[in-house]
Amino acid sequence: MTGIKTTRRQAVAMLLGATALAAGGLPARAEDLAASSGETVYFRGWQFRTDVVQGNVDRYNSEMGGNVDYATVTGDYPSIMEKTLIAKGDLDVLYANPSSAVRYMGGGWVKPASELPNGQEIADAMYPNIREAWSVDGKLLGLSYFVTTRGAMLVNMKAVEKAGMTAADLPTTWDEFYDAVYKMHEAGIENPFLPHWFAEYFGVSWGFVFEVMNRGGQVADPETHAPVLTADGPAGDTLRAWKKLWKSGIIPEEVLSYNEAGYIDAFRSGRYAFSPQQLYDIKTFNDPAQSADIAGSVTLLSAEKQSWGLIDSALYVMTNRKRSAALESDVEKFVSWYGYKDQDGTFAVANRWLEENMLFSAYKPVMESDAARDSVSKSLMKPEDYDTVLDVYASAPYPKSIWNVVWSEEFNFWLRDKLFEFLQNDLAPEDVIDAANAEMERLNKRYNI
Amino acid sequence: MPSLPQTAGADPAAAAAAARPPRRKELSNLQFALVVTVPVLLFLLVVVAYPLGYALYLSFHEIRFFGGYSAEFVGLANYKAALADPKFWRSLGLSLRFTVETVVLTIGIGLALALVLRDLKPRWRWLRAMIILPWAVSPYGAGIFFAYFGRGQTGIGTALISAFGFDGTLNLITQAAVIEYLALGAAWNMAPLVAFFLLANMLTTPKRLYDLAKIDRMRSYETFWHVTLPPLRFTLFVFTCISTVLALKTFDYIFTETQGGPGNSSTVLTYLLYQISFVNLDLGYGAAMSFFLLALILGTTGLIYALWGRREERK
Numbered sequence: 001m002t003g004i005k006t007t008r009r010q011a012v013a014m015l016l017g018a019t020a021l022a023a024g025g026l027p028a029r030a031e032d033l034a035a036s037s038g039e040t041v042y043f044r045g046w047q048f049r050t051d052v053v054q055g056n057v058d059r060y061n062s063e064m065g066g067n068v069d070y071a072t073v074t075g076d077y078p079s080i081m082e083k084t085l086i087a088k089g090d091l092d093v094l095y096a097n098p099s100s101a102v103r104y105m106g107g108g109w110v111k112p113a114s115e116l117p118n119g120q121e122i123a124d125a126m127y128p129n130i131r132e133a134w135s136v137d138g139k140l141l142g143l144s145y146f147v148t149t150r151g152a153m154l155v156n157m158k159a160v161e162k163a164g165m166t167a168a169d170l171p172t173t174w175d176e177f178y179d180a181v182y183k184m185h186e187a188g189i190e191n192p193f194l195p196h197w198f199a200e201y202f203g204v205s206w207g208f209v210f211e212v213m214n215r216g217g218q219v220a221d222p223e224t225h226a227p228v229l230t231a232d233g234p235a236g237d238t239l240r241a242w243k244k245l246w247k248s249g250i251i252p253e254e255v256l257s258y259n260e261a262g263y264i265d266a267f268r269s270g271r272y273a274f275s276p277q278q279l280y281d282i283k284t285f286n287d288p289a290q291s292a293d294i295a296g297s298v299t300l301l302s303a304e305k306q307s308w309g310l311i312d313s314a315l316y317v318m319t320n321r322k323r324s325a326a327l328e329s330d331v332e333k334f335v336s337w338y339g340y341k342d343q344d345g346t347f348a349v350a351n352r353w354l355e356e357n358m359l360f361s362a363y364k365p366v367m368e369s370d371a372a373r374d375s376v377s378k379s380l381m382k383p384e385d386y387d388t389v390l391d392v393y394a395s396a397p398y399p400k401s402i403w404n405v406v407w408s409e410e411f412n413f414w415l416r417d418k419l420f421e422f423l424q425n426d427l428a429p430e431d432v433i434d435a436a437n438a439e440m441e442r443l444n445k446r447y448n449i
Numbered sequence: 450m451p452s453l454p455q456t457a458g459a460d461p462a463a464a465a466a467a468a469r470p471p472r473r474k475e476l477s478n479l480q481f482a483l484v485v486t487v488p489v490l491l492f493l494l495v496v497v498a499y500p501l502g503y504a505l506y507l508s509f510h511e512i513r514f515f516g517g518y519s520a521e522f523v524g525l526a527n528y529k530a531a532l533a534d535p536k537f538w539r540s541l542g543l544s545l546r547f548t549v550e551t552v553v554l555t556i557g558i559g560l561a562l563a564l565v566l567r568d569l570k571p572r573w574r575w576l577r578a579m580i581i582l583p584w585a586v587s588p589y590g591a592g593i594f595f596a597y598f599g600r601g602q603t604g605i606g607t608a609l610i611s612a613f614g615f616d617g618t619l620n621l622i623t624q625a626a627v628i629e630y631l632a633l634g635a636a637w638n639m640a641p642l643v644a645f646f647l648l649a650n651m652l653t654t655p656k657r658l659y660d661l662a663k664i665d666r667m668r669s670y671e672t673f674w675h676v677t678l679p680p681l682r683f684t685l686f687v688f689t690c691i692s693t694v695l696a697l698k699t700f701d702y703i704f705t706e707t708q709g710g711p712g713n714s715s716t717v718l719t720y721l722l723y724q725i726s727f728v729n730l731d732l733g734y735g736a737a738m739s740f741f742l743l744a745l746i747l748g749t750t751g752l753i754y755a756l757w758g759r760r761e762e763r764k
Contacts, residue, residue, distance in 0.1 A: 075704070079727045086514065106515045190617075199708045254601045254620040256711035257627075266602055406515050410729045420712030424624050447515060 033333045033343050035066040037326035041334050044081070045095035047072045052356055056349050060337055068334055078103075078201065078409055085109035088321045092331045093338070096317045097202075098134055099408035101141040104317065106406035111320040112139035113339075116332055122340050130362040133398045134315060142315030143339025144362035146353060149396040151196060151210040151276040151309025152389075153177070153301040154285065156294050157381070159273035163187040172305040174215055177274070178241050184273055185250055194267050194275035195242075195251060197423070198258035202312070205415040207276065210310040211238045213397040220401035220440055225449055227437035228401075231430040239422065239429035246423045256420060270294045274301075276309055279393060280358040283379035299381045302388055307395040313362070315339075360393065407443035414439050507736035514730055527737030537738060540721040541745070547628050547635075547717055548696040548749075554636035555692045556685060559643025564677075566644060567651045577648070584641040592705030595634035596622070599706075624714040627707060631715055635702060639695065643688045650681050683761045690750050690758070697746050718742050 035041075045053065050072055057070045073080050078100045084091050085104055096104065104110040113119055123131055123140050134141050155170060163184040171177040184192035196207030209219055217234030220227050229235040245251060258266065267275045268285060270293035277285075279300075288295040301308055316339040318331055340363075342348040350366045353359035354375045361367055377386050402408055415436065422432045443449075476484065508527055510520040531537050566577050586594070598604050599621035606619030621630050654677065662672045700719040703709065709716040709724075716724075722742065726735030 076728070082730070083727065103515075108517070199710045252601055252618065252620060253623050253711055254618075257596075257600070257622050257707050259596075259708070262596075262600065262602070269602065271602075413724060413728045417713050417716075420710065424712040424714065 033337045034064045035330045035333060037324065037330045038067065039324065039327045039330065040090075041066065041068045041092045041327070041331055042090045043068050043070045043093045043334070043338075044073055044084075044091055045070075046077045047074060049357060052352065056338065056352065059348075060334060064333070064337060064343065066330070066334060076201070082107075085319060091319050091321065092323070092327075093335050094317055094319065095145060095314050096142065097312075097314055098141065099403040099412070101134070101315055101317050102136055102404050103406050103409055105136055105139075105141060109319060110141070111318045113142050113315075113318070113335075114138075114140045116336055118336060118340070122336075125340075125364060126362040127364060127367075129398070130311075130313065133311065133313070133400060133404070134362070136404060142317040143335060144350065145314040145316055145339070146280075146359035147311065147313040147362050148360050149279040149309040149393050150202065150206060150312035151214075151396075152279040152282070152392045153308045154267070154275055154277045154282060155299050155301060156267070156270060156273050157297040157299055158270065158294060159189055159192070160184070163189045163192070163273070167299070170301055172302055174211060174238075174241070174306070177301070178245065181245070181250065181274065182248070185248070189273055191250060191252065191271050192273045193245070193250065194255065194263070194272040195245070196276045197251070197255050197419075198260065198263040199256060199416075200260050200263075201409075201412060201416065202260075203258075203263070203416065204256070204419045205412050206310065206312075208235075208238060208242075208415065208419055209399050209402065210276070210308075210397070211241075213310060213399060214307050216306075218401055219399060219436075220405075222401040222404075225401060225405045225440070225444055227440035229433045229437055231433050235433050235436075236429050239432060242423065243426075243429065256423070268294060278312065279309070279389065280360070282389070283358040286379055286381055296381060299385055300388055300392060303391040303395045307397055308392055309396050311396045311398040402440075405449065406447050407440075407449075411440060411443055504736045504739060507732050508740060510733045512730075512732040520733075523733065527734045528740075530734060531738045531741060536716075536721060537718075537741070540716050540718045541741075543628060543714075543716065544697060544718040544742075544745070547632055547699070547715075548693055550629060550632035551635045551639075551696040551699075552689055552692045554632055555639045555643055556689060558636050558640035559688070560647055560681075560685075562640060562644035563647035563651060564673075566648050581641045581645060583637050584639065586638060588635075588638060588699070588702035589705050591634055591638045592702045595630070595637075596706045599630055622707060622711060624711055627711060627715045631703060631706060632696075634706065635696060635699060638702070639692060643692075646684050646688065647681055650684050651677065654680055686753070686757050686761050690753055693749055693753065694746055697742070697749065718745075 043057065054070055057066075057068050060066045061068055077095075078097070081091075081094055081096070081100070082104070085107065086109065096110075101110065105112070113122060116122065119140065122143060126134075126144065130144070130147055131140065157167070160166075160170070164187055165180070165184070169180070171180045181193045196210075197204045212219060212229075212234045215234035215237055218228050219235070220229075255263075255266070264277070264281060264284070266272065267277060268291040282298055282300065285291045285298040286295050291298075316335055318335055323331065337343070338349055340347070347361070347363055347366045350361040350363055351369075351371060354361065354366060354372055358376060358379050360372075366372065373386065376389055377383060380386060380389065402411060418427075418432055418435060418439075421427055422429075507520075509522060509524060511523050511527075513519045513521075562580060566580060569576060583591075599606070601607050601618030601620030604619070604621060606621050607617075610617065610619050658676045659672065662676050667675065698719060699717070700723060703715055703717060703720055704723070707715045709720045718738075719742070722735055722739055725731050725738060729735075
């Protein structure tokens with residue numbers, strides 16, 4: 001087995017090397033990426049596989065003579081980072097979701113990736129749709145950390161079969177989906193559905209946004225950011241479906257106070273049949289070591305008739321605090337090594353994320369490699385799901401209208417509270433839609449948009 | 450027996466008085482308090498004055514960070530907006546509810562614990578040291594602990610009902626009861642400290658008072674009311690004030706336990722302030738609202754002092 005693994009790895013490395021040469025020219029020379037200032041580069045991120053990140057940073061420090069200080073930030077990540085940026089604190093490279101990155105750019109606190117010496121090469125290696133999503137005024141905000149689909153509708157087939165349904169009965173649209181949920185409940189499944197209604201900043205509000213977009217709607221105009229929600233359109237349909245679901249008592253109230261870990265644990269427990277989850281977590285759910293109750297039985301709904309979820313992604317962003325010229329150069333070298341290619345010309349960090357956690361990348365050479373197929377395939381319940389995963393990934397929309405605008409985070413928190421109020425205080429869907437449109441108008445006015 | 454030499458013709462009493470060292474006037478309570486606290490107050494003034502002054506400045510301005518930093522003077526507009534904001538009044542109500550419940554539970558549990566600890570037999574007295582442990586837990590840690598403890602999926606409620614053979618979950622973090630659950634957790638965190646101080650007070654009460662109570666054939670609640678409680682009253686007053694202030698400004702514990710939820714059922718004033726100032730970056734409005742919180746804290750403690758503290762002082 002070891003011999004086969006080694007051979008395969010070698011083949012993948014050769015393939016990646018060849019692809020990299022074809023896509024991005026010659027690999028960078030080691031001395032081009034070696035740190036030289038001796039000063040500390042501060043790198044901060046949220047808590048996710050810190051062992052992997054630390055391992056990558058250690059490798060850079062050891063092989064490139066770097067002095068990168070990596071630490072994680074707990075709590076409300078976007079707000080904490082925003083305060084650090086405003087205070088011009090010790091921060092050089094950070095994780096950011098595109099909506100946050102847009103806001104940071106609006107505040108003038110970050111330096112676009114386009115300004116890297118190899119900025120154009122990096123941009124060219126990305127899928128055009130992702131590059132566009134991550135650009136403001138033609139400037140690329142950062143380098144690819146991951147791209148995935150949040151809200152891919154995962155299915156626990158054990159629970160589905162318990163309700164007397166088969167794979168052929170699985171729904172293909174949101175309306176069919178809700179019908180299936182009620183049918184399953186009637187068939188004796190107490191909690192058929194774990195909705196995306198948890199309390200994180202990417203919880204209930206994102207759940208609303210992706211359902212509206214999956215139903216063919218928009219929250220605002222992608223260019224002008226003017227509100228376009230209507231009560232008789234997808235937004236109204238979404239809220240009416242939510243109201244019915246909440247009133248049916250199928251959804252435990254505690255979902256509203258889950259953090260992300262609680263939300264993942266809940267689906268992992270096997271109590272639920274369906275849940276919109278992060279696409280890459282299908283690997284976690286099908287891993288017996290991590291999800292003993294459902295491993296090997298988690299599949300996903302087809303994107304043949306409509307999309308599921310939205311494009312969720314994160315970037316490595318550089319700050320523009322005052323630094324010495326030597327440190328500035330070190331920051332650029334580190335972010336290029338970490339977020340693009342290492343000294344061997346390999347997408348080492350991106351490949352490792354794909355291998356370890358099924359985190360997709362914005363870079364074509366990474367995603368179109370055999371290694372990507374291998375990594376994804378072994379995380380799935382059945383081989384046919386590979387194509388479904390790619391379909392779901394490819395069809396997921398990006399809410400540019402409310403994410404590529406400076407008020408994105410503010411509106412997101414406002415929406416989160418309003419949606420909770422809608423559920424708990426029994427507001428009318430029309431009132432929520434009117435209020436959401438009014439809030440977007442207020443924010444546009446406030447920021448002169 | 451040798452005698453002290455005396456001056457012929459002098460008044461012995463006056464001579465004795467002259468021989469004594471000059472008597473200094475004793476400091477009054479107020480003077481003593483000032484001597485002890487003025488240096489600290491001066492230090493605090495320096496440390497607090499700047500941020501407080503800056504917050505006041507912010508509260509009269511609309512602060513913008515995007516499109517370049519700017520601060521536009523808006524007078525009392527932020528204060529007026531806060532008073533007209535239904536979210537402010539709702540959060541204020543939740544803060545008061547949380548505070549009253551936390552204080553009652555903290556003092557009640559602290560007093561009960563102190564009574565139990567006082568009467569422990571010698572071989573169980575090591576428990577007096579153990580009981581302080583919850584207080585050593587940070588509010589952040591307590592929040593995470595109680596979040597898991599209260600959820601239906603991972604919590605004690607579900608464990609209990611399944612121990613009795615019921616299949617299902619029991620969620621304690623609900624819209625209806627989340628404030629009470631939060632108050633219970635906050636009291637769990639603070640009550641051991643109250644218990645320790647009350648216990649120290651109780652142990653100074655002379656045993657003969659209890660013997661006299663027995664001679665008078667007092668019942669146990671009468672003994673508690675007339676013998677145990679009176680020396681504790683000032684400590685209880687102090688901890689009521691401390692608990693009130695702590696409860697009104699609690700943030701990290703609520704942030705980690707419920708994130709203001711479920712939904713916004715536990716969005717107390719501090720959490721709302723956090724959202725306004727640190728999420729929305731509306732620093733002027735947030736600063737104005739924070740002065741209402743400050744006024745609430747000062748007003749509440751002042752009221753407690755006026756109704757209770759002055760009476761205790763007189764005693």
